[in-house]
Each structure stands twice: as structure tokens, then as C-alpha cells.
Amino acid sequence: MIAGALVIGGLAVAGTVTVPVPVVLSSGVPATTELVVPCIDGEIVPGEGCAPSAPSSLMPVGSTLPVHRDGVLRAASGDLAPGLALLAAAPVWAALLAAGVVLVLLVPVLRATATGRPARLGSPHALGAAAVSVAVCWLLSAAGPRLAAPAVIDALVSAPLGGASQAVPLPEGWLVPALHHTWWPLLVAALLAALASAARRGERLAADSAGLV
Amino acid sequence: MTADDPAQHRIVCRLEALLVGRGLTLVQLSAATGITVANLSVLKNDRARAVRFSTLTAVCDALGCQPGDLFTVTA
Numbered sequence: 001m002i003a004g005a006l007v008i009g010g011l012a013v014a015g016t017v018t019v020p021v022p023v024v025l026s027s028g029v030p031a032t033t034e035l036v037v038p039c040i041d042g043e044i045v046p047g048e049g050c051a052p053s054a055p056s057s058l059m060p061v062g063s064t065l066p067v068h069r070d071g072v073l074r075a076a077s078g079d080l081a082p083g084l085a086l087l088a089a090a091p092v093w094a095a096l097l098a099a100g101v102v103l104v105l106l107v108p109v110l111r112a113t114a115t116g117r118p119a120r121l122g123s124p125h126a127l128g129a130a131a132v133s134v135a136v137c138w139l140l141s142a143a144g145p146r147l148a149a150p151a152v153i154d155a156l157v158s159a160p161l162g163g164a165s166q167a168v169p170l171p172e173g174w175l176v177p178a179l180h181h182t183w184w185p186l187l188v189a190a191l192l193a194a195l196a197s198a199a200r201r202g203e204r205l206a207a208d209s210a211g212l213v
Numbered sequence: 214m215t216a217d218d219p220a221q222h223r224i225v226c227r228l229e230a231l232l233v234g235r236g237l238t239l240v241q242l243s244a245a246t247g248i249t250v251a252n253l254s255v256l257k258n259d260r261a262r263a264v265r266f267s268t269l270t271a272v273c274d275a276l277g278c279q280p281g282d283l284f285t286v287t288a
Contacts, residue, residue: 213263213268
């Protein structure tokens with residue numbers, strides 16, 4: 001997993017992998033992310049088209065489905081500086097890095113626990129390091145895309161939208177950076193920190209009772 | 214100070230002498246007392262830092278001795 005994190009980071013820096021960053025539409029922008037429009041026969045849609053399509057007798061052109069879209073709006077650009085591309089890809093490589101570091105640190109702790117030595121010397125340090133790793137990687141995965149988002153938006157503003165005959169730039173101010181993160185990794189870090197504290201106390205108890213017959 | 218620091222205490226265990234006097238081995242004493250050979254070895258080799266009263270009772274019963282026969286304080 002650590003190797004995977006390095007690979008993803010390297011590909012992001014090289015510009016081979018582009019990871020979208022979270023954005024939101026500015027207040028008052030004449031656009032919406034809420035509509036789900038069905039594909040109707042004969043209707044011209046931008047991009048690569050829309051298939052399969054439904055007959056217009058089934059669904060009138062211009063109608064929308066009665067559903068609500070939920071989730072994060074994301075934008076990507078392949079024209080970022082290497083450092084910013086690395087920050088934009090932080091959610092991917094930071095998650096892999098955290099998982100890899102936790103595995104490397106905790107496998108010896110799990111082995112010691114399985115052999116009946118949970119308070120083995122070094123377990124509190126390993127658990128504490130794992131907690132810090134998860135917290136730091138969570139911070140990177142939340143802050144990285146937010147820091148890269150302005151550059152992504154600037155690149156999109158300077159890139160023309162629409163077909164060749166109607167290429168127009170994205171109006172400035174329509175997209176703004178957004179901060180998106182999940183909270184559960186902090187729960188994992190807190191749990192690991194609590195285990196580290198318990199292991200430290202267990203280590204002291206084991207030291208106190210060493211040589212007791 | 215460490216557990217094996219001789220400056221921490223001056224208690225010497227005479228378990229080996231008692232076993233030799235009664236013709237017993239550590240394994241036999243372990244079977245008689247229910248104390249593991251490892252713990253009895255720790256006791257015999259003066260590596261113990263503390264002894265439970267239950268351990269002391271079991272050993273003294275098995276050897277027919279008093280705690281003062283088992284431990285002495287060196288000068």
C-alpha cells in the first residue's frame with residue numbers, strides 16, 4: 001500500500017493521473033447540479049452523446065426525472081504544476097499511505113497480542129505512531145485538494161468550453177473551491193491513540209510485576 | 214535500579230540447598246506445588262523481585278520448612 005501511495009503520487013506529479021478536486025457553484029450562478037435529464041431520441045446532447053435513449057412518446061424532451069442528486073461536485077485539470085497535482089491527488093495517496101503505515105506498525109502488535117504478550121515493549125509507540133499517521137494523512141487528504149482547487153479553477157477558466165464553433169471560456173467566479181472531508185478517519189486515529197494509552201499502562205503493569213513469583 | 218540490581222535487596226533464596234537436602238528436583242517441586250518450573254527457577258536463582266504469600270505457603274508445605282529456612286538476609 002505504501003508502494004501504491006508512492007506510485008499514485010509519482011503519477012500525479014508526472015501528470016499521468018488527474019484527480020478531481022471538490023468545487024461548488026458560486027451563489028447566484030445560473031447553473032444547477034440538481035437535475036437528472038433523460039436521454040430522448042433525436043435530442044442533441046453535448047459531449048459524446050447519450051445512449052441508450054428513450055422515445056419522445058415515452059418522455060417529452062426537456063423533462064427531468066424526479067430524483068435528487070447528492071454528493072460532491074468535482075473538477076479536474078491536467079495543466080497543474082507537479083506540486084499542486086500532488087496535492088490534488090492527496091486523498092488517494094494519503095489514504096494508501098495511512099493504510100500501509102498502519103499495517104506495517106500494527107502487524108507486530110497483533111502478533112504479540114496473539115501470543116499473549118499484548119503489553120510487549122514497543123506496542124504503545126507503534127500504536128501512537130499509527131494514530132499520528134492516520135491523523136496526518138487525514139489532514140493531507142482534506143487540505144490537499146482544497147489548496148489545489150484554485151489552480152484547477154484557474155486552468156478551467158482559461159480553457160474554452162463548448163464545441164469548436166462556439167468555444168467560450170468558463171465564466172470567472174462560477175466555480176469556487178470547496179472543502180470536503182469525512183470524519184471517520186479521525187475516529188480511527190482516536191481509537192488507536194486510546195489503544196496506545198492502554199498499552200502504555202499495560203507495559204508499566206507488566207514491568208511492575210516482572211519477577212513476581 | 215533494575216530488577217536484578219543486587220543493591221536493591223540482600224535477600225538470598227536457599228531453595229537449591231533445601232531441594233538437595235530433600236532429594237527433590239525443581240520438576241518434582243513444581244508438581245507438588247502447582248508453581249511453574251520457570252517461576253521456581255526464578256526463585257532458585259535469586260531473580261525474583263517479589264513472592265506471593267500463596268507461593269511461599271505452597272513451597273514451605275511441599276518442603277516442610279518455614280519461610281525463614283527459605284530466605285536469608287546477607288550482611
